[in-house]
Amino acid sequence: MERWREPAFVAEAHTWIDDRLDALGRVRTGEVEQPHVTDWSTVMRVPTEAGPVWFKANEEAMVHEAAVLELVARRSDGRVPPPLARDPRTGWMLLADAGPRLRDVIVEERSLERWLDVLAAYARVQIACEDDVDALLALGLPDCRLHTLPGSYADLLAGLPDADPRLPGPVAIEDLCDRLAAFGIRETVQHDDLHDGQVFLGAGVHQVLDWGDACVSHPFLTLAVTLEGVISWGVDDEEDSEDLEPHLAAYLGPYADHYGRDLDELREAARIAMRLGWVCRAVNGALPQDPERTHVRLKMFLDGKP
Known part of the structure; x- marks a missing residue:
């Protein structure tokens, strides 16, 4: 984490x-601030005469984010903002200010209704990127497709201290x-970390940012984090306080239309994906x-709760 605060890095940035x-x-028009620092990335706020912009730098394993963001933005109909500028070598990028976070708006409005629009729009972005899998993998997006998960899961458990003895073997995951x-x-x-801190109101529409944890996977795996890990906790962070059915229907609707499928059939697929999504996230x-x-993510896989 300290490397992001080193004077040489800050000066170069x-x-x-x-x-x-x-x-x-x-x-x-003013001093650059550094409000966000983690082990894997840092974000700086830059004031300009036309409003703030944001600088982001990622660790080496995530330098692909800027290029992925640029590709996905082209398919997103305005729901994913492209970088204003990016460096192909370092992955550094500048982003326009995206307005207030959904997390803060939810507190003010006391409602999760905005998620219905976010989920439908996000599903359309995923559908629009179906033909881009090879390009996304070539950019460095992690491969979490279904045929890779059993082996990756086995490797994860082999290196995980104190794994829950209830966890099944890779054959069950397969x-x-x-x-x-x-x-x-x-x-x-697949965004793989889509929560209310990653959605912003943007220029009149909800926009999805922070694709650093994104991967290529079955699209429905996203439902684990977003529905079970976030929306089900409602406005007041109380377990199972929000009815997930309207949100699930909002997400599945574009898929039902695109594939000519019945929503009930897709709900069954989503039920399986909600479990597997935690394996993918882990x-x-x-x-x-x-x-x-x-450990928490694997407990979510087992129990649906932390």
């Missing part, structure tokens, strides 16, 4: 920011993957320095 702003015809694959829904980009988001987070 500031120079890069100023150079890119100059190329964009914008002028910095069975779930085969059952989900049988529904015939194509694999595509595999894709595993950090050796933070095994506890992996």
